[in-house]
Amino acid sequence: MAIWRKALFPFQILFAGVVLLRKKLYAEGVISRYVAPIPTIVVGNLATGGTGKTPIIDFLLRHFSQKKELGVLSRGYGRKSKGFLTVHSNAPLSQVGDEPLMLAQKHPAVFMAVCANRPKGIVQMLQQNPGLEAIFLDDALQHLALQPHFKIVLTTFQKPWFDDALLPVGNLREPSCAARDADIVVVTKCPKTIDAESSAAFSVQLGLLPHQALFFTTLAYETHVRGSSILPLKEFVKTPFVLITGIANPKTLVDFLKGQGADFTHLSYPDHHNFSKKEIASLKAMQQPILTTEKDAVRLANSALKEYHTIGVGVSFLDNEQAFIDLVQSAIDN
Known part of the structure; x- marks a missing residue:
């Protein structure tokens, strides 16, 4: 670890205290959480940086958008606008952000929107499209004002959370124990082949609970x-x-x-x-x-x-792709 990172340990302790206090206030009901009237599925990660959320959301939309009336809600990172906006395939880039616009162009039948406040964004989406049957939420794992129905948490094969540390010493936005709230854990950007022994060892290091499903994926370029x-x-x-x-x-x-x-x-x-x-x-x-x-x-x-x-790039499951689809299908149906 770099020396300058070690110097940040006192700030890490302060950051950890703030994060844990915030989670405790929401968990004990001191601050209320919004629960949507339709299934909401979060695709997020514990770390900062790219873990491959957009390819996973793209995969989900390709599999489910023809069967269900779906929506996607994103923060719209880097946009110059504020508040709630719907995203169409010809929307101004500066107003909606690059990833929402890309998804809107690839999936024009999906109701795409951006809003930093996820509960308000969901309410607006349902007002504009009451027929929505489920909403995928891009990078909303740390948005505690929302209580989602299902959580998909990603971590990269190269930098898993067990080999990382909390900000500002490492890249984690919350302690690795937060992964216990996940329904599914997806390890992204894996080598194309992983032997059973290596995947089993990786699973042990992740420290998953018995009810949590684990999947390994790699990026597949066209x-x-x-x-x-x-x-x-x-x-x-x-x-x-x-x-x-x-x-x-x-x-x-x-x-x-x-x-x-x-x-x-x-x-x-x-x-x-x-x-x-x-x-x-x-x-x-x-x-x-x-x-x-x-x-x-x-x-x-x-x-x-x-x-x-x-x-173009997509997601390829190293095994058990159908099991992943079935779990998400169950979350959407319920």
Whole structure:
């Protein structure tokens, strides 16, 4: 651990006290919690940074949106607006945030909305669409004013909560014991193969309770890229290109492309990065094919950069995918 991190231990103790007191006040009913009249399913994580929530929500919508009238409520990280807003496929990026807009474009039949106050957001959604049958809540695990019906908690294979520490020493927003409230735990960004012994050891270290279901997943990139034309990835990577990423952890994508034998220059920007005119001009001046993620493409859509390809990503369960679907189906039906 870095020396400067160790110096933050006193602040960690203070942070832990505030977090635990807040949880206690809600748990004992001193502060009331809102319970929605329809099933609400939280997809969240204990740590800051990208654990793969959006690909999981995308997976859930692909499986359930044709069977049920679903909604998704997000905070809308990075948006310039405040309060409640519905998100349509042509909504202004600055008003709704990149991830909600991307999901709205991929799932136009799903009622998408943003609101920092989750209870108020749910009430607004039900007023505007009384036919909603369930709502997925993106990154609302720490929003204690809401009492969800079902919790899906994510942790990455590379940095699980048992190998992390509470802020500001580590990256955890609340103590790892908070994971005991989860109904499902999903380990994301795993290697494509994990032997039974390793997964069993990982499960023990997570310290799950008997009723909690555990699943291991990996990111699965598409075998084609989309731009002015759709090209097989194996054809696209034959030419040197520039990879642009403004996501929390691009390493998985970088490693995947290297595994395809690709020759590329990687330009990495912070998560949710808004590209400046100067940056766009520099990209155009490179005069090479450009590849980016679906999330970054949302932020590039109205820029002067018109020629680029995107690569999509999904979630692949290493085993027991149907068991995961069945558990979520049961939560939606109940």
